[in-house]
Amino acid sequence: MSDARDAVAGQAEGLPGDYHVHTTYSDGTGTVAECVAQAVSAGLAEIGIADHFSPVVEAPWNIRHARLDDYVRSIMEAASGRADVTVLLGLEADYVPEHEAQLRGFLADRRFDYVIAGVHQVDGFEFDDPDQRDGPRWQDPDALLRRYYEVVAGAAASGCFDVIAHLDWIGLWGHVPGPGVRSAIEAALDAIATSGSALELNTDRTSDPAGVMYPSDELLAAARARGIPLVISSDAHEAAHVGRFWDEAIVKARRAGYRETLRLSDRQLVPLSAGP
Numbered sequence: 001m002s003d004a005r006d007a008v009a010g011q012a013e014g015l016p017g018d019y020h021v022h023t024t025y026s027d028g029t030g031t032v033a034e035c036v037a038q039a040v041s042a043g044l045a046e047i048g049i050a051d052h053f054s055p056v057v058e059a060p061w062n063i064r065h066a067r068l069d070d071y072v073r074s075i076m077e078a079a080s081g082r083a084d085v086t087v088l089l090g091l092e093a094d095y096v097p098e099h100e101a102q103l104r105g106f107l108a109d110r111r112f113d114y115v116i117a118g119v120h121q122v123d124g125f126e127f128d129d130p131d132q133r134d135g136p137r138w139q140d141p142d143a144l145l146r147r148y149y150e151v152v153a154g155a156a157a158s159g160c161f162d163v164i165a166h167l168d169w170i171g172l173w174g175h176v177p178g179p180g181v182r183s184a185i186e187a188a189l190d191a192i193a194t195s196g197s198a199l200e201l202n203t204d205r206t207s208d209p210a211g212v213m214y215p216s217d218e219l220l221a222a223a224r225a226r227g228i229p230l231v232i233s234s235d236a237h238e239a240a241h242v243g244r245f246w247d248e249a250i251v252k253a254r255r256a257g258y259r260e261t262l263r264l265s266d267r268q269l270v271p272l273s274a275g276p
Helices: 002-012 032-041 065-079 097-108 141-158 169-173 179-195 217-225 246-255
Strands: 017-021 046-049 086-089 092-094 116-118 198-202 230-233 260-263 268-271
Touching: 017 032, 017 086, 017 198, 017 230, 032 046, 032 065, 065 086, 092 097, 097 141, 116 141, 141 169, 141 179, 179 217, 198 217, 198 246, 217 230, 217 246, 230 246, 230 260
Parallel strands: 017 046, 046 086, 092 116, 198 230
Antiparallel strands: 260 268
């Protein structure tokens, strides 16, 4: 166990925190305490718990509405009195345009340090559901991809979110945008830049069918050209994955032109550690 922790600790150097971590409150296997302990072992200065939440869908992979206040209280208790790590209260909220008002209601009633936008469905179609991999919406992939980026643009423009998670996640089944999708992609990036939201470089390449980190090198470079700030996060669904693959992510970020990353506790840009 110590060798594994030392490996993660080496990877985590040079970044302020891991802000996309799931616990047993949604679809993670680690408790809040276990994830925080792993962040300390990894040498992180900050950790943000950001469990899945939907304003309308009560499902096992989301925080139950009845448990939302308990979730908030649990993380605030974990943060209290700590000198070894800063613990932030986050949320990965599903963005569905027609349910934006309901989401605003939940967010207005509670104090979150930050909110991550998760786009996992398009017009009711859950594109990342393995059972829908060959669903009818994929008969015209460009139409679906174009609509996905329109929803992402809407999430950014809503003002509800501090971070846009795993941009271009809709490509998980290998669909590559055609030329007709380019304008929607550019509009989504422009909306993110205008909103002031950060973009997430998601390091979880092991649960992805293609085995890649999101977004792509091309989109990451386009975001950098627009001055969009970057956070690097693990999307951990178990405590041992907090701070994972930091070394690879830093290389990817620097290749795209990033030299700084955003620290969410105070919204300050801090230097990204040196790399190739």
